[in-house]
Amino acid sequence: MLEVERVRKIFDGFTAVDGVSLSVKRGEIAAVIGPNGAGKSTLFNLITGHVPPDAGRVLLKDRDITGAAPHRISLMGMGRSFQRTNIFAKLSVFENVQAALITHRRRGGNFWSRSSDLYRSETEALLGSLGLLDKAEAVSGALSHGNQKQVELGIALACDPEILLLDEPTAGMSAPETHETIHLLERIARERSLTLLFTEHDMQVVFSIAQRISVLHQGRLIAQGTPAEVQKHPEVRRVYLGERH
Amino acid sequence: MKRVPWTVVVLIAGLVVPFLGSRFYTFVATDIVILALFAMSLNLLLGYTGLVSFGHAAYFGIGAYTCGLLMKSVGAPFLPSLLAGGVMAAAFALLFGFFCVRLTRIYFAMLTLAFAQIVWAICFKWNDVTGGEQGLPSVPYPEMGWMGSLPVLGDFRAGDHFYLIVLVIVALCFAALRRIVDSPFGRVLTVIRDNAERAQFIGVNVRGYQLAAFVVAGFFAGISGALFGIFNRGVFPDFCYWTKSAEPLIMTILGGMGVFWGPAIGAAAFIVLNQQITSYTQYWPFMMGTVLIVLLYAFPGGIAGTLKGVIERLRPRFVAEPLIAPEMGNRDARG
Numbered sequence: 001m002l003e004v005e006r007v008r009k010i011f012d013g014f015t016a017v018d019g020v021s022l023s024v025k026r027g028e029i030a031a032v033i034g035p036n037g038a039g040k041s042t043l044f045n046l047i048t049g050h051v052p053p054d055a056g057r058v059l060l061k062d063r064d065i066t067g068a069a070p071h072r073i074s075l076m077g078m079g080r081s082f083q084r085t086n087i088f089a090k091l092s093v094f095e096n097v098q099a100a101l102i103t104h105r106r107r108g109g110n111f112w113s114r115s116s117d118l119y120r121s122e123t124e125a126l127l128g129s130l131g132l133l134d135k136a137e138a139v140s141g142a143l144s145h146g147n148q149k150q151v152e153l154g155i156a157l158a159c160d161p162e163i164l165l166l167d168e169p170t171a172g173m174s175a176p177e178t179h180e181t182i183h184l185l186e187r188i189a190r191e192r193s194l195t196l197l198f199t200e201h202d203m204q205v206v207f208s209i210a211q212r213i214s215v216l217h218q219g220r221l222i223a224q225g226t227p228a229e230v231q232k233h234p235e236v237r238r239v240y241l242g243e244r245h
Numbered sequence: 246m247k248r249v250p251w252t253v254v255v256l257i258a259g260l261v262v263p264f265l266g267s268r269f270y271t272f273v274a275t276d277i278v279i280l281a282l283f284a285m286s287l288n289l290l291l292g293y294t295g296l297v298s299f300g301h302a303a304y305f306g307i308g309a310y311t312c313g314l315l316m317k318s319v320g321a322p323f324l325p326s327l328l329a330g331g332v333m334a335a336a337f338a339l340l341f342g343f344f345c346v347r348l349t350r351i352y353f354a355m356l357t358l359a360f361a362q363i364v365w366a367i368c369f370k371w372n373d374v375t376g377g378e379q380g381l382p383s384v385p386y387p388e389m390g391w392m393g394s395l396p397v398l399g400d401f402r403a404g405d406h407f408y409l410i411v412l413v414i415v416a417l418c419f420a421a422l423r424r425i426v427d428s429p430f431g432r433v434l435t436v437i438r439d440n441a442e443r444a445q446f447i448g449v450n451v452r453g454y455q456l457a458a459f460v461v462a463g464f465f466a467g468i469s470g471a472l473f474g475i476f477n478r479g480v481f482p483d484f485c486y487w488t489k490s491a492e493p494l495i496m497t498i499l500g501g502m503g504v505f506w507g508p509a510i511g512a513a514a515f516i517v518l519n520q521q522i523t524s525y526t527q528y529w530p531f532m533m534g535t536v537l538i539v540l541l542y543a544f545p546g547g548i549a550g551t552l553k554g555v556i557e558r559l560r561p562r563f564v565a566e567p568l569i570a571p572e573m574g575n576r577d578a579r580g
């Protein structure tokens with residue numbers, strides 16, 4: 001599904017991502033972990049076209065998407081969320097999700113029909129599955145942090161992605177919210193047979209749902225494998241898990 | 246609340262003006278209607294797409310010169326000339342916009358200004374075509390003889406007849422703009438305004454949409470310019486000057502860019518204030534500046550935004566409607 005081959009990104013002489021390779025199979029739930037500043041977000045930005053890599057290749061469904069524009073990559077079936085909540089804050093929750101449906105179904109060029117009822121049932125169904133239906137008319141920017149994260153997930157899902165990249169989906173959430181969100185993600189991934197790639201700082205979350213884990217440290221990949229393999233990996237224990245225990 | 250067909254309401258209100266029988270009222274009303282279209286066209290960029298253009302007068306001027314030249318020098322009929330004015334303005338908006346949308350924020354604004362100043366300089370110097378500094382005087386009125394033979398309108402002056410034509414054309418433009426902002430295309434524009442970065446990741450070609458909005462705004466600015474050239478009985482280089490670009494900006498801020506009708510209300514307020522204040526004092530720009538400062542601090546939503554806020558606050562007292570308060574979300578989530 002997704003192949004990342006030796007991508008590198010250098011910002012002003014600082015190597016943020018240094019020759020990282022990883023691959024995600026269709027239907028897999030994969031995670032990228034690493035301490036703050038390890039290059040997780042940069043790696044995601046390289047994959048989704050937010051910033052072009054200085055070296056290396058990114059393949060989505062065997063097609064080279066290295067350096068392609070974000071909107072093209074999005075239309076090819078890759079959705080993403082951001083570490084810092086990134087939604088259309090002045091629009092209602094309904095409009096947030098509906099807009100994603102409109103653009104993804106390439107109806108944005110239609111400037112003559114009314115948009116207000118377009119895809120109403122699909123939008124409501126999606127909001128329902130996220131537990132946001134009662135807040136559909138609320139201005140999304142006024143919601144709680146946890147709800148805004150759900151809205152962001154709704155935007156990403158409305159694009160009907162085959163692979164979804166989630167950058168710290170539970171960042172800033174309380175323990176119960178984290179628990180709830182992870183369950184939601186697992187359920188949605190199963191229902192839609194989604195491929196998931198996510199970054200996370202909460203180890204419990206990672207080991208509970210990820211099937212494959214890649215560990216980044218200072219821009220380099222230091223380990224890759226199943227949760228059990230990664231947990232046993234000596235270097236991982238030293239640089240990452242060791243810091244916490 | 247049911248949708249009020251404001252376009253129809255305003256159109257009917259506008260139709261009453263010639264019956265007041267005052268040459269002055271008709272003059273002011275024509276001015277307002279034409280410049281309202283100019284401001285509304287700018288608001289497609291400013292309020293809906295989040296693009297600040299400092300050079301919108303370029304398209305106003307191009308529309309005016311195109312239509313004026315066709316009618317005066319070629320003797321072309323009114324409607325094709327008017328349409329040509331809009332199309333020519335849109336064509337230039339496509340050309341200039343192609344470069345402008347590659348920049349963001351202040352750089353975008355500066356480039357729109359630069360292009361507008363180039364247009365102004367060309368109009369100012371190209372004596373053979375635009376008449377240079379002297380402009381293009383005595384642009385003819387459209388053929389309006391047929392209106393004299395109509396039952397009720399027969400007794401009106403030419404100015405009233407032209408006003409009615411302007412009113413109908415602008416009403417059609419407003420209806421078109423309304424459809425555009427309510428369409429899926431319009432929704433994508435608001436998404437870009439709100440968060441252009443995020444928009445890319447839901448598959449929006451941000452520059453493409455911005456350029457499309459720029460072209461549409463240019464078209465309607467061109468139509469308003471073409472009408473203004475005829476109304477003014479001449480087209481002059483200052484139609485493209487940067488102070489002319491500031492006018493719709495001020496009107497839009499005055500009226501409120503968050504409301505569809507805001508810029509039109511702003512245009513009316515701007516012109517009426519101008520008329521009233523200049524009859525008392527020569528310090529009109531000083532008074533206008535003061536009004537703007539007060540507005541920006543006390544009523545950032547403009548006239549229309551403030552009115553809308555007041556109506557929405559009063560509404561629940563009359564209509565028992567379950568409104569979902571934004572704070573509710575906060576309480577729910579932290580359970």
